[in-house]
Amino acid sequence: MPSIAALPDYLHEEILLHPENRKFPAFDxxxxxxxxxxxxxxxxxxxxxxxxxxxxxxxxxxxxxxxxxxxxxxxxxxxxxxxxxxxxxxxxxxxxxxxxxxxxxxxxxxxxxxxxxxxxxxxxxxxxxxxxxxxxxxxxxxxxxxxxxxxxxxxxxxxxxxxxxxxxxxxSGLAVDYHEVSRDAEKLRFALTKADSIEIDFALEDGRVLTAWLGLNGQEAQKSHGLCQGLTPDIANLPAGEVYFVPEDARGQFPMKYEDGTLGVLEVVDRCIIHSTLIAGNQATIDAHNARLQDDPMTGTLGELGFGTQVLPVSGADIQDEKVLGTCHLATGRDDHLGGDIVPEMFKKHENSTHDDILFAPHKTPNFNISQVRMKRGDQEEILIENFRPSRYLMEALAEGH
Missing domain, CATH: 3.40.50 (Rossmann fold)
Known part of the structure; x- marks a missing residue:
C-alpha cells in the first residue's frame, strides 16, 4: 500500500478540510x-x-x-x-x-x-x-x-x-503547476478506468436517500488535465482537473437544485431524466422543466459523469468548483466533445443543444449530501467518496509515486 503520509502538502487532511488555506504561487x-x-x-x-x-x-x-x-x-x-x-x-x-x-x-x-x-x-x-x-x-x-x-x-x-x-x-486554479495537475488526474483516471458502473447515494434533509446508478460498460475513463501540448488540435478547459465518463446507461433518482433555489427530485430511466418532482421552492420551476423534457426529451439525456481531482478553494464558478476533489457532477445534453454520441442535430431546437453541468458540492448543494459514491469494476468494489470527502482508495491512488 502506498503511504498517504508521503502525499504533498496540498493533499493533506488539514488542506482537504480547508482548501482556502492552500498556498498558491502568484499567477504567471x-x-x-x-x-x-x-x-x-x-x-x-x-x-x-x-x-x-x-x-x-x-x-x-x-x-x-x-x-x-x-x-x-x-x-x-x-x-x-x-x-x-x-x-x-x-x-x-x-x-x-x-x-x-x-x-x-x-x-x-x-x-x-x-x-x-x-x-x-x-x-x-x-x-x-x-x-x-x-x-x-x-x-x-x-x-x-x-x-x-x-x-x-x-x-x-x-x-x-x-x-x-x-x-x-x-x-488558485490558474496559478497551479499543471504538470502536477496532470499527474494527479492520471492517477485518479487509472484508479477509475474501465469501471462497469458507479452508484451515487444522495442524503436529503428529510431523511430520504436517493440512489443514481450509471452504467459505464468498462469504458476507458478520460481526463481533463490542462495540458494541450504538441501540435495535435485540442481544446483545454481551464482550470482543469477532472476524470470523466460518458454514461451508456443510467437509472434511479437524484436531487437537483435549480437556479432560483428550488429543489426537485429527478427520475432517470434509460439514461434520460423523464420527470422532476418538487421538494421545496417554486412549483412553476418544476413545471417548466417537465414541460421542456416533454417537448424535447433529448434535453434530459445524461451525457457526462465527472469527478474533481484538485484541491482548490470555492470560486463561485462551476468551471473551477467542479474540479474540486471530493465533488462529482453529472451533465445533460450534448456530449460529442467528450467522445459521446449526443450531437446538436438530435435536439428539437438549436437553443436546447447545450451541455449543462449539475454540480454536487457542499457550497452549491447544501440541502443534500453525497453520502457515498461506489464503483464496481469486475469483482472489485470500491468506495470513492463519502460525505464529499475522497475515500482512502482515492487517496492511496494519489499517493502512488510520492
Whole structure:
C-alpha cells in the first residue's frame, strides 16, 4: 500500500478540510501558457470573448468604459494586456488580438460565425479566425468547449476555454503547476478506468436517500488535465482537473437544485431524466422543466459523469468548483466533445443543444449530501467518496509515486 503520509502538502487532511488555506504561487501568464501549450514558439495567438452587442462593445474596447462585463474586463486586463506587455515575446508568439462574438446564452451552444475586431470590422470565425491562429483563448460567460473542440479538429488549432474567469480562479486554479495537475488526474483516471458502473447515494434533509446508478460498460475513463501540448488540435478547459465518463446507461433518482433555489427530485430511466418532482421552492420551476423534457426529451439525456481531482478553494464558478476533489457532477445534453454520441442535430431546437453541468458540492448543494459514491469494476468494489470527502482508495491512488 502506498503511504498517504508521503502525499504533498496540498493533499493533506488539514488542506482537504480547508482548501482556502492552500498556498498558491502568484499567477504567471507566461508560466501558464508555456506549460499548457508547449511548444509555443512561432504560434499566433488570439483571444475570443462574447457580448450581447459585440460590434459596438468590442470596438475601441468601449466595454472598458461601461459598467459590468467583469469576465471580459478580466480577459482584457490579464490576458490581452499580459500578452502585449511581455508574454508574447517571452513565449516566442505573435498576434494577441482580441475579438468578440455574439453571446450564445447557453453552455456549449454552437457559436454564430460573425465576429468583430477592436477596430469594429465585421469578420468570420471560419474564414478569418480559425484558419489564421494556432492558439485561441476563449474567455467568455458561457462555455464554448464543445463548439471549439469541433472547430479545432476541423481547422487544426489548439486552445483553451476559460469561461467565468474571476480573481479567485486566477489566484488558485490558474496559478497551479499543471504538470502536477496532470499527474494527479492520471492517477485518479487509472484508479477509475474501465469501471462497469458507479452508484451515487444522495442524503436529503428529510431523511430520504436517493440512489443514481450509471452504467459505464468498462469504458476507458478520460481526463481533463490542462495540458494541450504538441501540435495535435485540442481544446483545454481551464482550470482543469477532472476524470470523466460518458454514461451508456443510467437509472434511479437524484436531487437537483435549480437556479432560483428550488429543489426537485429527478427520475432517470434509460439514461434520460423523464420527470422532476418538487421538494421545496417554486412549483412553476418544476413545471417548466417537465414541460421542456416533454417537448424535447433529448434535453434530459445524461451525457457526462465527472469527478474533481484538485484541491482548490470555492470560486463561485462551476468551471473551477467542479474540479474540486471530493465533488462529482453529472451533465445533460450534448456530449460529442467528450467522445459521446449526443450531437446538436438530435435536439428539437438549436437553443436546447447545450451541455449543462449539475454540480454536487457542499457550497452549491447544501440541502443534500453525497453520502457515498461506489464503483464496481469486475469483482472489485470500491468506495470513492463519502460525505464529499475522497475515500482512502482515492487517496492511496494519489499517493502512488510520492
Amino acid at each position: 501568464l507566461v508560466r501558464l501558457l508555456g506549460t499548457v501549450f508547449k511548444p509555443t514558439e512561432g504560434c499566433r495567438v488570439c483571444i475570443l470573448t462574447e457580448f450581447e452587442n459585440p460590434a459596438s462593445l468590442i470596438k475601441d474596447f468601449s466595454f472598458l468604459k461601461q459598467e459590468g462585463f467583469p469576465v471580459q474586463k478580466k480577459a482584457h486586463e490579464v490576458f490581452y494586456q499580459g500578452l502585449k506587455n511581455g508574454a508574447l515575446e517571452a513565449l516566442g508568439m505573435t498576434g494577441g488580438e482580441m475579438f468578440a462574438y455574439k453571446s450564445t446564452h447557453g453552455s456549449n451552444l454552437d457559436l454564430e460565425d460573425d465576429v468583430w475586431d477592436t477596430a469594429g470590422n465585421h469578420l468570420s470565425l471560419d474564414r478569418d479566425i480559425y484558419p489564421n491562429y494556432d492558439l485561441i483563448l476563449c474567455i467568455s460567460i458561457f462555455s464554448a468547449t464543445a463548439p471549439l473542440t469541433a472547430k479545432a479538429k476541423e481547422f487544426g488549432f489548439r486552445g483553451a476555454t476559460l469561461h467565468g474567469l474571476n480573481d479567485i480562479i486566477l489566484k
